[in-house]
Amino acid sequence: MDVLLQSGTPTPTGTANATANATASGPVTTLPETIAGALGLTGTLGDIVGGLIGAFLIANIMLGMTALAGPWAKRKITAAFTDRIAVNRIGPFGLLIIVADAVRLLSKELIVPDGVDRPAWDIAPIILPFSALLGFAVIPLGSGLQLADPETGIVFAFAAASIASVGLVMAGYASNNKYSLLGALRSIAQNLAYEIPLVITAASVIIFAGTFRTSEIVAAQTETLVSIAGIAIPGWYAFVNPFAFVLFLAANMAEIGRNPFDIPEAPTEIVAGYQTEYSSVYFVLFYLGEFIHIFLGGALMAVLFLGGPAGPVLPGFVWMVIKMWAFFLFTQWARSAVPRVRIDQLIEIGWKGMLVLSFANLVLTAVLVGVIA
Numbered sequence: 377m378d379v380l381l382q383s384g385t386p387t388p389t390g391t392a393n394a395t396a397n398a399t400a401s402g403p404v405t406t407l408p409e410t411i412a413g414a415l416g417l418t419g420t421l422g423d424i425v426g427g428l429i430g431a432f433l434i435a436n437i438m439l440g441m442t443a444l445a446g447p448w449a450k451r452k453i454t455a456a457f458t459d460r461i462a463v464n465r466i467g468p469f470g471l472l473i474i475v476a477d478a479v480r481l482l483s484k485e486l487i488v489p490d491g492v493d494r495p496a497w498d499i500a501p502i503i504l505p506f507s508a509l510l511g512f513a514v515i516p517l518g519s520g521l522q523l524a525d526p527e528t529g530i531v532f533a534f535a536a537a538s539i540a541s542v543g544l545v546m547a548g549y550a551s552n553n554k555y556s557l558l559g560a561l562r563s564i565a566q567n568l569a570y571e572i573p574l575v576i577t578a579a580s581v582i583i584f585a586g587t588f589r590t591s592e593i594v595a596a597q598t599e600t601l602v603s604i605a606g607i608a609i610p611g612w613y614a615f616v617n618p619f620a621f622v623l624f625l626a627a628n629m630a631e632i633g634r635n636p637f638d639i640p641e642a643p644t645e646i647v648a649g650y651q652t653e654y655s656s657v658y659f660v661l662f663y664l665g666e667f668i669h670i671f672l673g674g675a676l677m678a679v680l681f682l683g684g685p686a687g688p689v690l691p692g693f694v695w696m697v698i699k700m701w702a703f704f705l706f707t708q709w710a711r712s713a714v715p716r717v718r719i720d721q722l723i724e725i726g727w728k729g730m731l732v733l734s735f736a737n738l739v740l741t742a743v744l745v746g747v748i749a
C-alpha cells in the first residue's frame with residue numbers, strides 16, 4: 377500500500393500545499409467572466425451582463441433538474457421502492473406528466489383564506505426557492521461553471537440556505553391556521569437543533585482544507601489519498617473522515633426536511649404544516665423550493681466530501697449532476713423506507729446526539745491535524 381500524504385490528506389502541510397497550488401495557478405475563472413469575455417464586454421457593464429446571463433443559465437439548469445425530479449422522478453423512484461407502477465401513460469415513460477402537472481397546478485384558483493397576514497403570506501413561498509438558488513451562486517458545478525468564488529464561499533452557501541427557515545416561519549404564522557403554526561414552530565426547533573451540527577461538521581472539513589473558498593476545498597481533494605494494487609483512491613474528505621461524512625449526511629437530511637425528519641409538514645399529524653393554506657402557484661413555489669434545497673444539500677455534500685465535480689472520464693459538470701442526483705435518490709429511499717420520528721425524539725437526537733458528536737468530531741479533527749503537524 378502506497379500512502380501519499382498530499383493535499384487530500386488530513387495534514388496541515390498538505391492543506392497548505394493544496395491552497396498554495398490553487399493560488400499559484402491563479403484565481404478561478406467564473407462563468408460571468410467567461411460570458412463577459414465572449415461578448416467582448418469589460419468593466420462594470422461586463423460584470424453586470426455576465427452575472428445576469430450566468431445566473432439565468434445556472435438557475436434554469438437547477439429548475440430543469442427540479443422539474444424532472446418533482447413530478448416524475450420522485451414518483452418513479454418511490455414506485456420502484458414500494459413495488460408499484462408509477463406514471464407511464466402520459467408521454468414516453470410518463471415524462472409528459474411534468475407538463476400536465478404544471479398546467480394542472482398553475483391553472484388552479486389561488487385561494488386566500490380569511491385572516492391571513494399579507495404580505496407575509498405572499499412573500500413566504502418566494503423565499504424558499506430563492507434561498508436555494510442563491511446558495512448555488514458559489515457552488516462549482518464544473519470547470520468554469522461557477523457564478524462567484526468569494527473567500528467565504530462555503531459560509532455564504534450555508535447562510536443562503538438558512539434563509540429558507542424564515543420563509544417557513546412566515547408561512548406558518550401568517551396563515552392563521554393552527555396546523556400551519558405548529559409546522560412553523562417545528563421547523564424552528566428542527567433547524568436550531570440540526571443547523572449547528574451541520575455547520576460544525578463542515579468546519580472540520582475547513583480545518584483539513586484550510587480555506588472557506590469552495591473552489592479551493594474542491595482542489596484540496598484532487599490528489600490521491602491511497603494507492604492500493606494500482607487503484608488510486610481520491611483524497612475526498614468522505615474517505616479521509618467518514619464519521620464527519622455520516623454526521624453531515626444526517627444533519628443535511630434534517631435541514632431539507634426529509635424522512636425521518638419531515639416534522640415541519642408531517643401530513644399524518646398536522647395536514648401539511650406550514651403549507652396547509654397554500655394552493656395553485658404558491659404551492660408550486662413551496663414544492664419547487666423543497667426540491668431545489670435537496671439538490672443544494674447534495675451539492676454541498678459533493679463540494680465538502682465528494683470532491684465536487686471531480687471524477688474520471690466524464691466532464692466535471694456531469695459528475696456534479698450525478699452526485700446531486702445520487703443524494704436525491706438517497707432522500708427518496710429514506711422517504712419510502714425510514715419512519716418519521718416524533719418531535720421529542722427529533723429534538724433529543726439533535727441536541728443530545730448530533731451536537732455532541734459534531735463537536736467531538738471537530739475537536740478530534742483539530743487534535744489530529746495539530747499532532748500530525
